[in-house]
Amino acid sequence: MDFGELFDALPSPHMVLDRELCYVAVNRAYEQVVMRSRDEMIGRHLFDLFPNDGESGRRLRASLDRVFATGETDTLAYIPYDIPRPPELGGGMEQRYWTAVHTPVSGSGGSERYVMQNTVDVTDIVRLRQAASLPFRRGETQLLERAREAEEQHRALLTESAEFRRLFQMAPGFFAVLSGPDHVFTFANDACTRLVGGRQLIGKSVREAFPEAEDQGILDLLDQVYQTGARYQTEERSVMIRDLDSGELQETFLDFSYDAIRDGDGNITGIFVQGSDRSEDVRRQHRQRLLLAELNHRVKNTLASVQSIVSQTLRSTPDPAAAKRDIGARLAALSKAHDLLSAQEWTSADLGEIIGQEVAVFDPERISLDGPRCTLSPRSSISLAMLVHELSTNAVKYGALSSETGTVAIDWREQPDGTLKLSWRESGGPPAVQPERKGFGTRLIESIVSGEFGGSYEPSFSDQGFSCIVTVETAVLRGADSGT
Amino acid sequence: MNADMTRKSMSVLVVEDESLIAMNLEMILEDLGHSVIGPVMTLRNLEKLLDGDFHADAAILDVNIAGEPIFPYARRLADLGVPLIFASGYGASGIRDDLAHYPVVPKPYTELDIARMLDRIFPA
Numbered sequence: 158m159d160f161g162e163l164f165d166a167l168p169s170p171h172m173v174l175d176r177e178l179c180y181v182a183v184n185r186a187y188e189q190v191v192m193r194s195r196d197e198m199i200g201r202h203l204f205d206l207f208p209n210d211g212e213s214g215r216r217l218r219a220s221l222d223r224v225f226a227t228g229e230t231d232t233l234a235y236i237p238y239d240i241p242r243p244p245e246l247g248g249g250m251e252q253r254y255w256t257a258v259h260t261p262v263s264g265s266g267g268s269e270r271y272v273m274q275n276t277v278d279v280t281d282i283v284r285l286r287q288a289a290s291l292p293f294r295r296g297e298t299q300l301l302e303r304a305r306e307a308e309e310q311h312r313a314l315l316t317e318s319a320e321f322r323r324l325f326q327m328a329p330g331f332f333a334v335l336s337g338p339d340h341v342f343t344f345a346n347d348a349c350t351r352l353v354g355g356r357q358l359i360g361k362s363v364r365e366a367f368p369e370a371e372d373q374g375i376l377d378l379l380d381q382v383y384q385t386g387a388r389y390q391t392e393e394r395s396v397m398i399r400d401l402d403s404g405e406l407q408e409t410f411l412d413f414s415y416d417a418i419r420d421g422d423g424n425i426t427g428i429f430v431q432g433s434d435r436s437e438d439v440r441r442q443h444r445q446r447l448l449l450a451e452l453n454h455r456v457k458n459t460l461a462s463v464q465s466i467v468s469q470t471l472r473s474t475p476d477p478a479a480a481k482r483d484i485g486a487r488l489a490a491l492s493k494a495h496d497l498l499s500a501q502e503w504t505s506a507d508l509g510e511i512i513g514q515e516v517a518v519f520d521p522e523r524i525s526l527d528g529p530r531c532t533l534s535p536r537s538s539i540s541l542a543m544l545v546h547e548l549s550t551n552a553v554k555y556g557a558l559s560s561e562t563g564t565v566a567i568d569w570r571e572q573p574d575g576t577l578k579l580s581w582r583e584s585g586g587p588p589a590v591q592p593e594r595k596g597f598g599t600r601l602i603e604s605i606v607s608g609e610f611g612g613s614y615e616p617s618f619s620d621q622g623f624s625c626i627v628t629v630e631t632a633v634l635r636g637a638d639s640g641t
Numbered sequence: 642m643n644a645d646m647t648r649k650s651m652s653v654l655v656v657e658d659e660s661l662i663a664m665n666l667e668m669i670l671e672d673l674g675h676s677v678i679g680p681v682m683t684l685r686n687l688e689k690l691l692d693g694d695f696h697a698d699a700a701i702l703d704v705n706i707a708g709e710p711i712f713p714y715a716r717r718l719a720d721l722g723v724p725l726i727f728a729s730g731y732g733a734s735g736i737r738d739d740l741a742h743y744p745v746v747p748k749p750y751t752e753l754d755i756a757r758m759l760d761r762i763f764p765a
Binding site for chain 2: 455601
């Protein structure tokens, strides 16, 4: 049997080096895999033909040295080692991954004269494994190397890696590994898949899987990270994601970062994506800002009302003690109306409650209230509270409540024509006389009823006492209409 | 304030939906020697006024009338050549872009604030 022919025919690539690391023999499979003919290789130095100044070059030399030093087989389970592409195939370097077993071959003198290398190009397998691997290449390298040393440990590690993989898969933040210059998804956890509405990601490029990213500058960002290796990080960036059911773009706010993934030689091979969906937080902050702006507006308006109460009361009430009392009472009326509205979260208040609260300081025997529930908008609530306050103030100063026995009957009814008729009738007090000059209170009442509500205010002064009828559209009071 | 007494009296349109604030502004303007058109407290009444034979030397506008923005009416007034002043609890940030060059007096305001605003529009 011709062992030379047998060696040449072995389907797996083999070559033999002498102690100087020069080629002594190569088989056909080896010629094919390294893209060189035997004539080019025999007698030449391994590292002249396949130079590598990086970590892989050092590892290969160390393995060969070990074989010559110890006389024992040495294995490189996994070694990235780029080889030159012949000029006729385009030149340049080609990225390859290998597994190599180095076996000593004894010469006649008993010392190790040669080393035989059986190598397998595992580039395709590595690429496949990357597609299903953890997001960390280095971990996988180590995993493969240890596997060679102990099958048991290998199994343990596999279990561990499955555990890690599961953790990544279920993590609340989103994780993805993009591979190559086209950013092909080789890993995407559940949160990542959920973020994009459950679409299929693995094996697809970002452009294919997430076409709406292009117009948003996402692909440019990825290209930049892939080319420069510089980390990209952003917070609360608005990203539009198409909802697959409705076809509509929906705005999300994301914190995320892109980190370059490098191989053992420092070359960028992909991008590690991690981030979290902040949409809920951002929307909550937005609502809060709106609420704060609205609150600020309301406070400023209330301060303007207070300012008006103070300056107008001072103007119409020359006696400082009386002015002080009147200002205090008007601010209290404003404040009590605010309390009622706060209790309803500023949505509405009931007319009966607004009136009842304002007359609560008086003897209940002398005040009667009668009317159905009637919903008021916040604005109407405050205006009606001020109106009732001014009517009661006048009653205390000049009307039924200025005597020991006078009474006030307040009732309100909804009319068939969509208006509300509120009547205020005093009796048992001194006769009412129309004042010569309208005071602040009366002007405020008229402004509220006619100006704000577009309604009518009809006062009447008689021997029985003061009374008035206020007629206003109920829609205006509810705030359903902006007034007449 | 004495300088103001010599100024000519203007007719100033007041649009404000809250009685207390409207009455205060009315008093301020009268104290400054001006006459008040309004106060107009609803958009419906403002519309009626604008549809009629209408003249004002200036207008002081609350930006929000019963929950509705004043801006469409503000534009009509601007088209009529009426100088505008916005009065707003939101400050200057609440004014629409195309009207943002008009002055804003933040609420609450004083008589001096209003006098200064009118001086800016009609320098002595």
